[in-house]
Amino acid sequence: MEIVALLLAVVGAGVGFGASQVVTKKRLGSAEEAAEKELKKAKKEAEKALSEAREEAGKLADQARKDENTRRKELKEIEQRLLDREEALDKKLDSIDKRTEALRKNEAEVEDLKNEIREIRTKQQEKLEKVAKLTKADAADKLMQMTERDIRNDLTGLVTKLQNEARDLAEEKAGAIIVEAMERMASEVTAERTVTAVKLEDEEMKGRIIGKEGRNIQALQRATGVDIMVDDTPGMIILSSFDPVRREVARQALEMLMKDGRIHPGRIEEVVEKAQKNVAKDVMRAGEDAAREVGVIGIPREVLQLLGELKFRTSYGQNVLKHSTEMAHIAGIIAEEVGANVKTVKYAALVHDLGKALTHKMEGKHHHISGEMLRKYGAPEEVALAAEQHHDDVEATSTEALVVRVVDAISAARPGARNISAENFAERMKDLENVANGFPGIEKSYAISAGREVRVFVKPGQVDDLTAIKLARDIATKIESTMQYPGTIKVNVIRETRAIEFAK
Secondary structure, eight states, X not given: OHHHHHHHHHHHHHHHHHHHHHHHHHHHHHHHHHHHXXXXXXXXXXXXHHHHHHHHHHHHHHHHHHHHHHHHHHHHHHHHHHHHHHHHHHHHHHHHHHHHHHHHHHHHHHHHHHHHHHHHHHHHHHHHHHHHTOOHHHHHHHHHHHHHHHHHHHHHHHHHHHHHHHHHHHHHHHHHHXXXXXXXXXXXXOXXXXXXXXXXXXXXXXXXXXXXXXXXXXXXXXXXXXXEEOSXXXXXXXXXXXXXXXXXXXXXXXXXXXHHOOOSHHHHHHHHHHHHHHHHHHHHHHHHHHHHHHTOOOOOHHXXXXXXXXXXXXXXXXXXXXXXXXXXXXXXXHHHHHTOOHHHHHHHHHHTTGGGGTTTTSOSXXXXXXXXHHHHTTOOHHHHHHHHTSSTTSOOOSHHHHHHHHHHHHHHHSTTSSOOOHHHHHHHHHHHHHHHHTSTTEEEEEEEGGGTEEEEEEOTTTOOHHHHHHHHHHHHHHHHHHOOOSSOOEEEEEEOOOOOOOOO
16 A cells, blocks of 8 residues: 555655646746747847937938028138228228328428428518617517507506495495394403402401511412402402412412401311312303303313413403404304304304413414414314414414404404503504505504504605505505504505696
8 A cells, every 4th residue: 555655655756747847848938939029029129219310310410401501601701891991991091091191202302391481580570670770679569558558547446446336336235144143143342451350248357367567468468469459449358469360369268268267377278279260160161151152162171271361361351251252153153044054153152261360371373372272272274273363463364264253353353352552542543544655655653543544645746546555555565464453444545646836
């Protein structure tokens, strides 16, 4: 049984092996057939793509050949145009060369003609000089003399007319502006003196101020540098000094001593020192108040200190700080009318007399010192120039400087603004007449209108009309350079010719 089973197993294995080989062969055959089909299909697609690529390449080659032909044709056309242009330029150059040669010939001919004309003119001039017995220079001089003699009167009339017209228009406009500014500015005019009065509560206080054997009053005078007069006026003590700052220190010290009641030399020194500090504060406050009043900001502190000291300075009896603030207000009004810089004009007008606070410390004229101090402490250059040029010895180089100069004269010339003694007034009038009499051809001269005008009568035989005009300018220039005066002075030169005959 086992052998049979073994045989059956061997037979089954053989049958299975044979069947599997048959199946494998069938599968291999179908796979080869499918692969062959795919290969044929791929070959067809490749041939088709190759054909399309060849066709596209042919089209691109044809297009490239067409483009190349087109470019060649364009290049030929450009080359032809360049050749044509070059040929035209050659023709133009030839033409220019021919014209240049012709111009050279013409220039030579013109130069020959010029030389010929010069020779003819020289010969004619020589003939004329022989005939007239005059050289060219002499003839020109005679002609100028004849012309001047013929038109001298006309020129004189024309100059006079133009001067009058300019003066009328300028005076009318300037007068209107100045009057308007003065009408808008109303300020008090107070004459400063060299004494200060202090009122006493009772006469007993005088004795306490004098002290035993005059020790108190001597200590007070020594500490302040002020003369104190106690016996001149009942109920008053008079402080006398040329320096207003000292008088102010003495006044404050005296009032503090009377209020405190303790009056002795030690206390006097202490109170005077305190009064000096108070006055220093008042000086700075006065400068700040003046700047605030006129609306000028940014003034250096050192300039404000000097400005405040002007509160205690006077010029011909006029308080200098009040004069400066008044000027600043008027200057601002005029600057707006004439188109000047209002800020610069106000600033310069306010500090124009700064040098008067330092005149006793520094040498030089006060307006030069003003400009120097302003530059030193950092004020704007245009302000320093306008302040420095407010007097006539320095030429005004800006409209702002002219405005400051004008308002300085306005403020100083106001009625009652300045005190001038009768002796000084008479001396100035005499000096004006002497200046005019120093010129040749003067018959007589008079200073009138309180020294505001000088009338000069000339000898008509020695001074003609044209010379009279020049004489007026010369006299005015000499007055400006040799005299000090407030405001302006009118120089009026009068030339009068009288013809008198008697009928018998």
